[in-house]
Amino acid sequence: MELLQHLSLGFGVALSPMNLAYCFAGVLLGTFIGVLPGVGPLVTIAVLLPLTFGLPPEGAMIMLAGIYYGAAYGGSTTAILVNLPGESSSAVTCIDGYQMARQGRAGPALAIAAIGSVVAGCIGTLLIAFVGPPLGAVALKFGAAEYFSLMFMALICSSALVRGSLVKGMGMAFCGAIFGLAGTDVNSGIDRFTFGMDGLAEGFDFVVVAAGLFAFSEIVVNLGVSLQRDVLTGRVTNLMPTREDLKASWKPILRGTGIGSILGVLPGTGQTIASFASYALERKLSKDPSRFGKGAIEGVAGPESANNAAAQTHFIPTLTLGIPSSATMALLLGALMIHGITPGPQVMTSHPSLFWGLVASMWIGNVMLVILNLPLVGLWVSFLKVPYRWLYPLILVFSCIGIYTVNMSASDVAFAAFFGLLGYIFLKLDCEPAPFILGFLLGPMIEENFRRALLQSHGNPEVFVTSPLSAVFLAIAFGLMALMVVPLVRQQKDQAIEEG
Amino acid sequence: MFSYRHHIAGLAISLIALQAAPALAQSAEDYPDQTVRIVTPFEAGGGTDIMSRELANKLQGLWNNNPVIVENKAGANGNLGTDIVAKAKPDGYTLLLTTNATIVINPQIFGDRVKYDPVKDFTPVSMLSSLPFVFLVPPSSPAKTMEEFLELAKKSPGDLSCGSSGVGGGAHLALEMLKARAGVDITHVPYKGTGSSITALLGAHIDCLFVSILSASPYIKQEQLRPLAVSSLQRNSSLPDIPAVAELPGLDGFESDLWYGLLVPAGTDPQIVQKVYEGTKALIDDPDFRGRFEPTGAVLVGNTPEEFSKQVINDIGKWSEVVKQSGVANQL
Numbered sequence: 001m002e003l004l005q006h007l008s009l010g011f012g013v014a015l016s017p018m019n020l021a022y023c024f025a026g027v028l029l030g031t032f033i034g035v036l037p038g039v040g041p042l043v044t045i046a047v048l049l050p051l052t053f054g055l056p057p058e059g060a061m062i063m064l065a066g067i068y069y070g071a072a073y074g075g076s077t078t079a080i081l082v083n084l085p086g087e088s089s090s091a092v093t094c095i096d097g098y099q100m101a102r103q104g105r106a107g108p109a110l111a112i113a114a115i116g117s118v119v120a121g122c123i124g125t126l127l128i129a130f131v132g133p134p135l136g137a138v139a140l141k142f143g144a145a146e147y148f149s150l151m152f153m154a155l156i157c158s159s160a161l162v163r164g165s166l167v168k169g170m171g172m173a174f175c176g177a178i179f180g181l182a183g184t185d186v187n188s189g190i191d192r193f194t195f196g197m198d199g200l201a202e203g204f205d206f207v208v209v210a211a212g213l214f215a216f217s218e219i220v221v222n223l224g225v226s227l228q229r230d231v232l233t234g235r236v237t238n239l240m241p242t243r244e245d246l247k248a249s250w251k252p253i254l255r256g257t258g259i260g261s262i263l264g265v266l267p268g269t270g271q272t273i274a275s276f277a278s279y280a281l282e283r284k285l286s287k288d289p290s291r292f293g294k295g296a297i298e299g300v301a302g303p304e305s306a307n308n309a310a311a312q313t314h315f316i317p318t319l320t321l322g323i324p325s326s327a328t329m330a331l332l333l334g335a336l337m338i339h340g341i342t343p344g345p346q347v348m349t350s351h352p353s354l355f356w357g358l359v360a361s362m363w364i365g366n367v368m369l370v371i372l373n374l375p376l377v378g379l380w381v382s383f384l385k386v387p388y389r390w391l392y393p394l395i396l397v398f399s400c401i402g403i404y405t406v407n408m409s410a411s412d413v414a415f416a417a418f419f420g421l422l423g424y425i426f427l428k429l430d431c432e433p434a435p436f437i438l439g440f441l442l443g444p445m446i447e448e449n450f451r452r453a454l455l456q457s458h459g460n461p462e463v464f465v466t467s468p469l470s471a472v473f474l475a476i477a478f479g480l481m482a483l484m485v486v487p488l489v490r491q492q493k494d495q496a497i498e499e500g
Numbered sequence: 501m502f503s504y505r506h507h508i509a510g511l512a513i514s515l516i517a518l519q520a521a522p523a524l525a526q527s528a529e530d531y532p533d534q535t536v537r538i539v540t541p542f543e544a545g546g547g548t549d550i551m552s553r554e555l556a557n558k559l560q561g562l563w564n565n566n567p568v569i570v571e572n573k574a575g576a577n578g579n580l581g582t583d584i585v586a587k588a589k590p591d592g593y594t595l596l597l598t599t600n601a602t603i604v605i606n607p608q609i610f611g612d613r614v615k616y617d618p619v620k621d622f623t624p625v626s627m628l629s630s631l632p633f634v635f636l637v638p639p640s641s642p643a644k645t646m647e648e649f650l651e652l653a654k655k656s657p658g659d660l661s662c663g664s665s666g667v668g669g670g671a672h673l674a675l676e677m678l679k680a681r682a683g684v685d686i687t688h689v690p691y692k693g694t695g696s697s698i699t700a701l702l703g704a705h706i707d708c709l710f711v712s713i714l715s716a717s718p719y720i721k722q723e724q725l726r727p728l729a730v731s732s733l734q735r736n737s738s739l740p741d742i743p744a745v746a747e748l749p750g751l752d753g754f755e756s757d758l759w760y761g762l763l764v765p766a767g768t769d770p771q772i773v774q775k776v777y778e779g780t781k782a783l784i785d786d787p788d789f790r791g792r793f794e795p796t797g798a799v800l801v802g803n804t805p806e807e808f809s810k811q812v813i814n815d816i817g818k819w820s821e822v823v824k825q826s827g828v829a830n831q832l
Contacts, residue, residue: 144705186666187690342695452689
């Protein structure tokens, strides 16, 4: 059994004392920032990205991944106890989770969220192990034309599915692409948009853009908002869910896992969409939909499982195709590249210890999270009392040190400040920065593959439709664009995201 | 593994050393009595970086633990770091470990954007090693030998495509030399880095590729890619069955390797140059070092400053022909 061999290799890597420590550090930090509203995994990974430079790639990825799925756990704690989504993906959990907490059933709500998450996390990880290798083999068949169409579809999907208008989402994606194009052109070797600055010959560093756009701007925006907190800590008494709770939850957990796993693989659909889709499904299937919004345990079990499953299966396109399905995945992709590993189908064969070590570490991490989350819930809640006036300067200083050490370049810190300003303007204008970062990463790749495909076909654009795979991807992209123009669909999408 | 702590500690030591250094010029007998820095114009973790760190350790050991540190000054295809050394004081405390890219190739293809003169601004010390490229095709390719491949290319000019790690890089120039010498037309398809070009070859999206033996060997061992020839003058000890391109009729003298060399700013005291050369030679002759590097396909050289100087001049002449014929410079 090849899979068993791979998994034993993976566990060998993941169970080494150093990697266990990285995994633990990752999930601990992830839970911590997940609990805190306003500081998400995106910000944290952006801050820590340059610091992982000195770690071996396995340790770096295990830790960063831990932060990512750990945050999905921590976010639910805040959602249930404070009615504030620690993460956007746990927004749905607020609806029924907080109601359960008000009814004195915070313990079972937290427990079901954790159980759902661990089940979903384990199944999602198993999927990576099973689906990853065959998908990697398929990916080798992807030529320039197929990559172009796939990335084009990914960019359209992710900009179409964000909150707000399609035009804004696309605008942000294109804006990101323009910044991404600065630097040396792959096809000709000519410098573009560098204004003669040596510091821009290699383009904007991904770390710089990410830290500025997410960490800096987020801090500035949050300074202007006073967060009101009503912490229901006193009411966490009995953690154990009743037999009825479990009976009501196991089906939603499995359904949520299914939805989340599928949506996680598709580029552009985030955890938020997955958790909302699961909530909507549970409400539809329920015998008494009116209970939803009033503390229905299915409304916690389903979405929490869905968002965690999606968090895991997001790794499939990222690791096997090198295509990020969300902004956080784009950051993890950046981490791989910092370590000189080209993401793509050959990661599994050329760096098996990295791939399988990461997969195995997710299992271990998921188990660690249950231990961290349930007995220690009181501790996490107390972190909610850390004043932001301490937290924010710390994040800011760490970010600047991190950015500086990537290239030992002071101009990078200035560039990051520029992107911070840009990010603040975007947020004030109600423009989502997530499509920007995806555009920044995907835009240059789209151009590169577009021109490569034309170079190989001697300028004949038919390659994009004569390849069946490419044609399907393009059809989906244009179909989605057309769909978004239909007012009814758009309204429903906005409603879905607003509710979520 | 590259460690930041190490780097920052090194930086701190160098700052202290700089402040403590006497202002007067040093005589060659005292050399070195302050921190020596080896500037490498490429990123940490790459080939030049690894080589620099090996050399730094060796020199530091030979020179009574006088600190020798590595500074990565990457950017602008290596021109940035090379320019820093060109403008550094010729006192023997700034060394440049670079490849033929910044000394031979870039000045010819980047024109005005290269702000140093590769001959006038540097004194070559020694060529440490050369890394030959191996010419690969996918297993599905009808060509079993280099002759067969060139036949195919002649039959349908422009139809075959060849990848590279980037415009103006070693793999691209090896292709241009092959095109010029063999008189064939192959479409050049640049990729972003060696890794993605290998992936494209694995999927047979391109027909051939020059890759360093080091990067290619796992794929050759697993028979995922077929090697047809090596770009060095002679066969490589790690691939003894694979002929050199130069063995083919009409292609004698074909050589397109990547080399790693050590240079100092022009005007450095010849005695200091000699001392640095002796240290470098000691590294090249170290059996432990040879044992680690030779299996990767690297050919360890360690020639004298005179030999290396001659080679730099020769290489510049050889490549100017290829660059002119290929029109690479006009693309940029």
